[in-house]
Amino acid sequence: MTDLEYLDRAERLLMAVESHCDRINEETDCDLDTQRSGGVVTITFADRSQIIINLQKPLHEVWMAARSGGYHYRLEGERWVDTKGGLEFFAALSRDASAQAGQPLHFAPLP
Incomplete structure (x- = not known):
């Protein structure tokens, strides 16, 4: 790539x-504050x-830090997949x- x-x-x-x-x-009573600075989205x-999602351009990865831990995602076909656990990015973000x-x-991904 x-x-x-x-x-x-x-x-x-x-x-x-x-x-x-x-x-x-x-659509819900959930109040999410979303901020973006370059390649970083903070929810x-x-x-x-917070959940922080940031681009790791040199590695061609997307990293996510949440209360549950830190995760690294690489594109496999059409899906961003965790490099250790194999969980798809949007499934992990939803969880x-x-x-x-x-x-x-x-x-979910945009259509």
Whole structure:
């Protein structure tokens, strides 16, 4: 994968995260504060816990830090997959965001 391909795919992942946070805020009583600075998206929950997603351009990875731990994702085909546990990025984000919000939240790639 070239650097440009990585940046395109990683940017789409960050846009999907931001889009789903906006949808969650509109459709639920969950109050997610989402901030973006370059290749970093920070989601802050009502209890002040955070999930931080950032691009690791030299490695062509996306990293996520949540209350449950830190994870590294690489693109495999069409999916971002954890380099150690094999869990898909949006499944892991849904799991961790749900735990930190105290209610079920769903994240998925943009169509």
